[in-house]
Amino acid sequence: MEQRDTGIIAFLAALAHEKKASVHTLAAYGSDLQTLLQLAKDEALATLKPSDIRRFAMQLNSRGQSARSIARKLSAWRSFYRWLGNNSPLPQNPCQGVRPPKRRRDLPKALSIGQVGALLDKPADDLLEVRDKAMFELFYSSGLRLAELASLDRSGLNLAEREVTVTGKREKTRAVPLGAKAAVAIEAWLGARPSLAKTEETALFVSRRGSRITPRAIELRLKRWAERQGLGQHVHPHMLRHSFASHMLQSSGDLRAVQEMLGHASISTTQVYTHLDYQHLAKVYDAAHPRAKKK
Numbered sequence: 001m002e003q004r005d006t007g008i009i010a011f012l013a014a015l016a017h018e019k020k021a022s023v024h025t026l027a028a029y030g031s032d033l034q035t036l037l038q039l040a041k042d043e044a045l046a047t048l049k050p051s052d053i054r055r056f057a058m059q060l061n062s063r064g065q066s067a068r069s070i071a072r073k074l075s076a077w078r079s080f081y082r083w084l085g086n087n088s089p090l091p092q093n094p095c096q097g098v099r100p101p102k103r104r105r106d107l108p109k110a111l112s113i114g115q116v117g118a119l120l121d122k123p124a125d126d127l128l129e130v131r132d133k134a135m136f137e138l139f140y141s142s143g144l145r146l147a148e149l150a151s152l153d154r155s156g157l158n159l160a161e162r163e164v165t166v167t168g169k170r171e172k173t174r175a176v177p178l179g180a181k182a183a184v185a186i187e188a189w190l191g192a193r194p195s196l197a198k199t200e201e202t203a204l205f206v207s208r209r210g211s212r213i214t215p216r217a218i219e220l221r222l223k224r225w226a227e228r229q230g231l232g233q234h235v236h237p238h239m240l241r242h243s244f245a246s247h248m249l250q251s252s253g254d255l256r257a258v259q260e261m262l263g264h265a266s267i268s269t270t271q272v273y274t275h276l277d278y279q280h281l282a283k284v285y286d287a288a289h290p291r292a293k294k295k
Helices: 001-018 023-040 048-064 067-085 112-118 126-141 148-151 180-195 214-229 237-252 253-261 269-274 279-287
Strands: 163-167 172-178
Touching: 001 023, 001 067, 023 048, 023 067, 048 067, 112 126, 112 237, 126 148, 126 163, 126 172, 126 180, 126 214, 126 237, 148 163, 148 214, 148 237, 172 253, 214 237, 237 253
Parallel strands: none
Antiparallel strands: 163 172
């Protein structure tokens, strides 16, 4: 093992044990730091200067990497050097003051309300489709992230209160409302779930093998579902989250409510789609969400 690698390995271990970082987060940090090693070539990481980091960012930009990707790498490198400075002598954090290239704030792709209806109103033809319909209704009903839905346990579901509690980024939990159509679809799935799930399995949604369904499997099932409905475009789980946010914001105009339901730490993140206690949040949701009302 090279000397340079040991610091990175120790940093990732600290992230895992002290910050409780997820496997996905650790993999992303590891990849970004490997890029730093490659760009630095034979230079010791502790000796790099801001001019070096700026040069690396320019090199990545010239290779066609997006501003968002470069910003993520700079953030990972900055965190690494901050940790390194706290645990060893370091002249300076070479990432301090280095900014990524400016990026366009494009609106995320979202489906129209009509397209969502065409996608979700399809009746389920078999056991797996009963599950799929419940998953996709829940995505759009509550604006969940893919990882949040895949990690959801039955204990996070409260059908009586029409509410679902999920664990998002940085292990933060939040409760979000559950629309009427999603509740009906989930009730149908709960009736069928025992014939598929293993006895000890806690996951709300399971694979044909009876264990927790993977994020990748969810992606593939949604892609197939959308193709069969003839939507004419690739539909991925995050598109349903974007659609939820866009339609809620169009109907309610309440940016703060949408921020809380999406689980965004900063309202600036939510502003790409254009402020409350939970009771007001639920009222906004019930009044505005196109699939929240019973017909």
